[in-house]
Amino acid sequence: MSIESFMQTLVFGVFVGGIYGIAAMGLALVFGVLKMLNIAHGELLMLGGYATFWAFRSFGMDPFVSLAIGIPILFAVGLALDRTVYHRIVRLLGEEKIKNSLLVSFGLTLVIQNLAVWLFTADERTVQVAYAGTGLNLLGVTLPYTRLLALGIALVTTLALSYFLHRTYPGKAILGTAEDFEAAELAGINIHRVYMLTFALGASLAAIAGTLVTVIYGISPSIGIVWTLKALIVIVLAGTGSILGAFPAGILLGVVEATSGAFIGSTYREVIGLVIFLLVLVLRPQGLFGRNQ
Amino acid sequence: MKEMTLTKRTKLSVFRWLPQAGIILLILIAIFFPRLVDKQNTWNIFFLICLHITLGQSWNILAGFAGQTSLGHAAFFGIGALVTRILWLSGTPFALAFLVGGLAAVTFGMIIGAPTFRLRGAYFAIGTLGVAEVLRITVSQNLPLISSMSGPLIAAYNLPARYYLALGLAIATTGAAYLLLRSPWSLGILAVREDEGAAQATGVHVLRHKLLALSLSSFFAGLAGGLFAFQQISYYPSAPFSPLWTFDALLITFIGGLGTLAGPVIGAIFFILVREQLAVNLVEIHQVIFGILFILIVLIFPGGLVEAWERLKRIFLTTKDTKVTKD
Numbered sequence: 001m002s003i004e005s006f007m008q009t010l011v012f013g014v015f016v017g018g019i020y021g022i023a024a025m026g027l028a029l030v031f032g033v034l035k036m037l038n039i040a041h042g043e044l045l046m047l048g049g050y051a052t053f054w055a056f057r058s059f060g061m062d063p064f065v066s067l068a069i070g071i072p073i074l075f076a077v078g079l080a081l082d083r084t085v086y087h088r089i090v091r092l093l094g095e096e097k098i099k100n101s102l103l104v105s106f107g108l109t110l111v112i113q114n115l116a117v118w119l120f121t122a123d124e125r126t127v128q129v130a131y132a133g134t135g136l137n138l139l140g141v142t143l144p145y146t147r148l149l150a151l152g153i154a155l156v157t158t159l160a161l162s163y164f165l166h167r168t169y170p171g172k173a174i175l176g177t178a179e180d181f182e183a184a185e186l187a188g189i190n191i192h193r194v195y196m197l198t199f200a201l202g203a204s205l206a207a208i209a210g211t212l213v214t215v216i217y218g219i220s221p222s223i224g225i226v227w228t229l230k231a232l233i234v235i236v237l238a239g240t241g242s243i244l245g246a247f248p249a250g251i252l253l254g255v256v257e258a259t260s261g262a263f264i265g266s267t268y269r270e271v272i273g274l275v276i277f278l279l280v281l282v283l284r285p286q287g288l289f290g291r292n293q
Numbered sequence: 294m295k296e297m298t299l300t301k302r303t304k305l306s307v308f309r310w311l312p313q314a315g316i317i318l319l320i321l322i323a324i325f326f327p328r329l330v331d332k333q334n335t336w337n338i339f340f341l342i343c344l345h346i347t348l349g350q351s352w353n354i355l356a357g358f359a360g361q362t363s364l365g366h367a368a369f370f371g372i373g374a375l376v377t378r379i380l381w382l383s384g385t386p387f388a389l390a391f392l393v394g395g396l397a398a399v400t401f402g403m404i405i406g407a408p409t410f411r412l413r414g415a416y417f418a419i420g421t422l423g424v425a426e427v428l429r430i431t432v433s434q435n436l437p438l439i440s441s442m443s444g445p446l447i448a449a450y451n452l453p454a455r456y457y458l459a460l461g462l463a464i465a466t467t468g469a470a471y472l473l474l475r476s477p478w479s480l481g482i483l484a485v486r487e488d489e490g491a492a493q494a495t496g497v498h499v500l501r502h503k504l505l506a507l508s509l510s511s512f513f514a515g516l517a518g519g520l521f522a523f524q525q526i527s528y529y530p531s532a533p534f535s536p537l538w539t540f541d542a543l544l545i546t547f548i549g550g551l552g553t554l555a556g557p558v559i560g561a562i563f564f565i566l567v568r569e570q571l572a573v574n575l576v577e578i579h580q581v582i583f584g585i586l587f588i589l590i591v592l593i594f595p596g597g598l599v600e601a602w603e604r605l606k607r608i609f610l611t612t613k614d615t616k617v618t619k620d
Contacts, residue, residue, distance in 0.1 A: 037415045039364065039422070088592050095413075095489075099362050102418050103543065103591045106364055110540055111584035118577045225536060229426045232419045240414070267434040274427045281408045281416060 004140040009258050015147040017254020018154035019212045021247035023227050024234035025161065026205030028246045031235065033178040033198040034090050036101035040081075042228030043112035044203045048074050048210025049219040050120055056127045063127050063215045064149055070207040078203025081108075082196045090195050109225060116221035126218035150212040157208055158247045165243070174198055178241075233273045236280055239287020249288060312555070319558075323460055327453070336452045340524060342565045343459035344517055348538065349545030349557030350466045351513035354473065356543075357552035359506035360486030361410070365421030366542045368405075368428055369398040369511040371534035373518025375432065378440060378530070381522065391519040398515025399508050406507045410500050413489065429534035441527035455524045462520060463558075466513045470554055473509065482506055486552075514542075537580075544583055547590045550599025559598050 027041040048070050055066035085108065089101045135144035165171040177184040177194045185191050213219065213227065230253070231246075238249035253273065261269035280287060327339045352366050377394030381387050405424050409416040442450070473479055481502040484492035493499050518533055541564070549560030564583075571579035590597060 037418070085588065085592070095360075098415050099360075100591060102362055102364060102415060103547075104588050106540065106543065107584045107587040107591065109536075109584075111581050111588070114578065114580040114584065118581070225426060226430070229423055233423065236416070236419065268431060270427045270430045274423050277420065277423055278404075278408050281412060281420075285412055 006259075006262075007139075007141045009262050010255060011141055011143065012147075013255035013258030014251055015151055015216075015254070016258065017251035018151040018247075019209060019216070019250070020230050020234050020253050021250025022154045022157055022205060022212065023209040024231040024238070024246040024250055025158065025243065026202035026209065027228075027231045028235050028238065028240075028243045029161075029174075029205065030199055030202040032241050032243050033174055034086070034101075034195050035097060036086065036089055037098060037105070037232075038086075038202070039102060039105040039228055040108040040112060040224075041105075041202070041206055041231055042224035042226065043109050043116075044074060044077065044206035044224075045210040045213065045227050046116060046219065046221060046224040047077060047112065048207030049214035049223075050116065050125075050210075051207065052211040052214045053125050053127055053219060062129060063211055064153065067153075067208060067211050070211055071204045074203040074207035074210075075200045078200035079196060081203070082199040086199055087192070087195065090192075109228070113221050113224055120221060122221055124218050124220040125214075127214055129215070146215050150216060153208065153212065154247070157205070158244060161205070162244050170194075170197060174201075230273065233277050235287075236277055237288060239289050242287060242289040245287070245289030252288075320464070327456060333452070336456050338565060338569060340452070340456045340459050342561050343456070343463040344520055344524075345541060345545055345561035345565055346463040346558050347459070347466045347513055347517040347520070348542045349549070349561050350463070350470055351510045351517065352539075352542035353546045353551065353553075353557045354470050354513070355506050355510035357546060357556070358470070358473065358479070358486065359482045359503055361503055361506065362415075362418045363421040363510070364418045364539060365405075365423070365425030366514055367534050367536055367538040368421060368425035369402060369514035370518040370521070370538045371425070371428055371432070371531075372398045372401050373515030374522040374533035375518075375530060376515075377519035378522035382440070382443070382446075387523060391516065391523070394519035394522070395512045395515040398511045398518065402507050402511030403504065406504055410503045410507075425534060425536065425539065429531050429536075432534060433529070433531035436530040439527050440530050447526060450526070452524075455520075458523070459520055462513075462516055466516075467554060467558060469509060469513065473506075474554065478502065478505060540583075540587075544587045546597075547587060547595070548597055550597035551595065553597075553599045556597055556599050563598070 023042075023045060026044075027038060030036060030038050030041070051070035051073050052063045052066045055061040055069050056063055061069075085104060086101070089097060089104060092100055129146065131145045133144070135142050136148070137143070163171075165175055173184065173189045173194050174197070176187065176189060177191050177198075181191050184194070209227070210219070213223070217223075234246055234250045234253055237253060238245035242249075253276065256276065257269055257272050260272050264272075323339065323343075327335045348366070348370065351369075352363065355361050355363055373394040375394075376397040377387075377390045380390035380393060385393075401424060405420040406417065409420040473482070481492065481497045482505070484495070484497050485499050485502050489499055492502075521533055545560035545564050546557050547560070548563055549556030549558065568579065568583070571582060575582065594600070596603075
């Protein structure tokens with residue numbers, strides 16, 4: 001393999017990894033604060049992707065601009081899901097909570113996916129922007145504009161979330177609740193409002209990831225569970241409890257997948273994520289950026 | 294004049310022998326009913342019920358008894374189907390292919406179970422979900438063509454024989470679950486479900502008990518997959534890896550009653566009969582209905598039909614102390 005094609009593979013790994021990072025961040029946020037694992041996160045991502053697709057199809061809106069529509073829609077979906085389903089689980093304790101969240105969100109995965117097939121048909125949809133196919137050429141390595149933009153948005157989102165969590169009042173309330181919900185409640189934080197806000201924020205992050213996925217890969221109702229899986233692997237890699245660590249961990253997964261996929265053949269590329277998952281559990285169960293418990 | 298207290302139960306003893314009678318009746322129906330009707334459709338429905346009893350019961354052994362939530366039961370089912378199909382179609386005797394399929398599923402179970410069971414939390418669920426999805430995608434990319442039985446095999450195809458194999462497997466799986474509950478292992482397994490830390494503290498080897506439940510569970514799920522591979526004339530090799538198989542196992546167990554022997558049996562009968570109706574009338578959204586039903590059961594009535602029955606029994610069987618006067 002020439003240096004150039006290796007570099008190209010590496011760069012594409014970074015691009016893909018940025019999306020993995022954003023897809024995982026929403027899940028990590030919900031997991032870190034509500035201590036629930038939302039298997040339906042990928043389905044929220046899929047819904048976000050459809051919001052982008054319809055904005056593009058109906059109004060010719062640029063997919064990156066349509067985030068302004070997709071994010072509020074998914075924020076509302078997140079609020080609704082929290083009110084109807086998840087707030088019943090968040091009251092449970094410990095193992096019972098995580099187990100029930102797994103079961104319920106797995107059921108929800110099926111519901112949302114089949115509703116999407118019913119509403120949007122099972123066809124794969126793509127968004128073709130005018131500047132697709134064009135890009136920068138840097139020392140023989142192609143950097144398509146859509147992917148550069150996607151990576152940029154992923155990065156900006158990570159920084160914005162970091163600012164929100166560490167520098168603003170509601171953000172600090174979220175982190176405080178993640179740390180110790182009883183102490184947070186004693187300090188006067190309305191933790192149920194925090195849970196609701198966090199879940200809706202997680203759904204909004206899924207909307208961003210869904211838009212990026214739609215622009216770069218296209219979308220169909222069945223993609224949800226695949227992205228849930230990527231997000232779960234990234235979370236384990238980053239370390240459960242590390243929210244912002246999802247971004248570098250996502251990039252790492254993207255790069256490792258891309259480079260090793262070039263060696264073992266792309267049809268076996270999916271296996272790598274699973275191997276990484278198992279290796280991390282055996283060698284470093286607290287993850288790369290997680291705190292030692 | 295003496296007063297004595299009699300506990301009146303005799304009247305409603307019907308509730309006590311009903312389960313035994315029900316089991317015998319169920320087996321008799323399972324053996325003779327399809328033979329009497331002898332329609333393709335009836336054989337098929339009975340086959341599906343038995344396949345789903347096996348699938349549900351195998352999930353129940355792991356999640357209901359040992360408390361370990363697997364979200365990738367389709368992986369075990371799929372591996373059983375894949376291995377059995379490949380071996381069988383390439384000329385291995387079916388019985389051997391069937392057994393190897395089950396053992397292959399156990400092998401994959403151990404690969405996921407050994408590292409994830411050491412940690413608490415959701416790692417096992419993530420691992421099983423991961424292995425199922427990764428296998429589904431990898432199999433569909435590497436074996437994209439439909440797998441069909443050869444001409445001579447189709448000519449010799451005998452659905453009733455396959456049904457009786459399925460019935461045997463359903464009884465064997467439920468029997469194994471029963472024996473497991475009667476064995477000395479059951480105390481450890483149930484202790485792990487109730488409180489892992491306390492089990493560990495009282496000297497239960499937690500990992501070993503989890504792995505025991507997992508190996509039984511994955512073995513029967515793998516055999517169920519082998520049965521699927523034996524019954525289907527043609528299917529895409531990635532089809533048995535679909536997350537829908539996992540969902541079916543979950544739903545069946547929860548409809549019937551998680552952690553009970555009868556649960557998956559009742560759940561499977563209910564599920565298949567209702568699904569056959571819904572799939573005809575509401576093709577597109579019957580999965581949505583099942584999904585919502587499942588969420589409602591988990592959130593509101595996690596005991597399922599067995600729990601409903603127990604409650605009913607309690608209402609009628611409350612021992613009434615009656616005073617009887619004797620001269």
